[in-house]
Amino acid sequence: MSHGTRLEDRLIEALQPIRSFALAANLYHLFQTGLFDSLCACDSATVSELAKKHGMDEFRLSTFLRYLANEGYVTESEQAFSLTSKGRGLEKFRGWYTLMIGGYAETFLQMGDKLRVGAGNATRNAERVGVGSCAMSHYDAIPLTRRLMGHMSRGCRRLLDLGCGNALYLVEFCRMSPEIEEAWGVEPDRAGYESAVKLVRESGYDQRIHLYCDSALGFLDSGVQAAPDFTVLGFVLHEVLGQSGEEAVVGFLRRLVDRFPDLHIAVIEVDWQITNPTIMRHGLSLAYYNPYYLLHPFTGQRLETLPFWEQVFAKAGLEIVAKETTSPDVDSTRLEVGYLLRRAR
Template sequence: MEPDFEQRLITAIQPIRGFFLAQCLEFAMTSGLLSKLGEASPTDVDQLAKDLALDPERLTGLLRYLEGEGVVTDSEGSPAITAKGREYLEFRPWYELLIGGYGATLRELPEVMADRTRFASRNGTMVGLGSCGMSRYDAIPLVKRLIDRLPEPPSAVVDLGCGDGTFLLDLCEGGRPGIGVDPHPGSIDNARRAAAERGLSDQVGFVNATAEDYMAQVRPEAGPTPCFVTAFSLQEVLEQKGRDAAVEVVRTALTHTPGAHLAVVEVDHRPLDPAVLRHGLGNAYYNPYYFLHQITEQRLETRAFWDELIAEAGGRIVECLTTAPEVDSTGLELGYLVRGQ
């Protein structure tokens, strides 16, 4: 046996360690465990299990594991979250998206890699939840900057692919009406619940439908001018319905009323760009993000592609912005403000 075998083994199985940790962290976040451990008043494991409706013995096992990873302390006494655990918890939406939303996706690789007509499944509700949570850091500020560049405030915001609704609710703070559209019933349920909790149910409504089905029912109006928003949803229309359907969604939004605008958020597809692969966030987030979109019913495209699609739909790009560099300095997330020609 080679003298360095054990050290090489330790190095080689670090991805496995990361796999286990990510799965357990996502459960600890979505079950409320980490949040509960961060509360000021300490509690013992039995009370913690009762509060979270978990089995005490199995909860003890999870806490022991998390203590071994430096996430909690005193797993068998009065468990508490560590500074490292709080750091993980701050970035909960990324775990909701990539682990909660796509956790089972990679198990389907044997089938989808052999058959181009098949797509791996995902948990659409968790994808929407994570995506909306992440958007508070990147896409929502980006869309707000785009809306600020409109010639006049929109009469309403129509979010096509609204997820759990928090994206739209944040955009509508201050009294602006809104309509959220999403194909996943669970996401719509979450959105209506969030609107009620924030006292916005009379101001913001939600519709269970795909973006293309909703827009197919929209008729041109001569009234007030709304701003439509498609944040990461044209990529779904593109893969599931084709380019013509994506063009039609854009065209319908732009012809809804004279002066109507569309805010589009998509991701520039540059999987082999050395600048992306060398970038910390490019390697940690966008590299797996690109692959997941290759095997699920979503299609990422380049900036040039989106420019051409918008032009084909009769749109004129007023602005193209990206995220604040302190949040995401890759420049891969693109925010377009589009109006009709």
């Protein structure tokens, strides 16, 4: 091998992160523009059909689709494009793109500046974070929450979701569990709350599900008449911890069970294991948890270890009824953990 070829090989290898960066952004756009759904709904479509349907520029669209064809996600035949099986296979993973690219791509680009002492937090798109997280939860955290619910002696009839994102949890639980009479969703991000209003309206559950644009702590202070027997805090306590500190989290959990003494609480969190080399070698750790861990200190969120959360629950006067992790079919890292809690007896 000549010296020149060896340099080219090293260049190709060195540029793979740039290839992945552009690809991740453009797969997100494939979903977000509605092009993915259009291509899924038909065998194939011409550029002019797609451009007309989505109000797009034909030359840019054809370049976009040819770029994705070169990466193996679409294929072109007789001027028409269709998704390859690799492209169609992405469908279930849309939520990860919504969260990590729609929610946090802007964050990743700000990190260099935000490393400086006193630089403040990087921005994120909170609505995309909530929507993406809920779409991912469909596969991991919602089944986990159902398993936690199974440990309650009485089933759940009145459900409160604090930090509900686009309210997908509430809609899915109302659909799966007709015994849920009433549900409340609380989401502080205005755009996230509006996505929730839209989803609940479309689901037809707007008589059963009531939505509030507020923080978890603000909702407790608001005097809203609600009588939940089960509340879920899915990836929300680490947000409150980052915003308001440990004492505030302890005080919030205490007040929650003071106000609703028979309440069961499901807390779902990701265990902070960024320094654990065995766990961080796992394929899903490198593909997802490593960048997921990275973005938290830059956005004012504070992930913590399980012993930390367990001492917070004890300080708040809660006991652990059950502790579960995700199904290994979806995530075998055991990093995502759910607790079922109630006031200590």
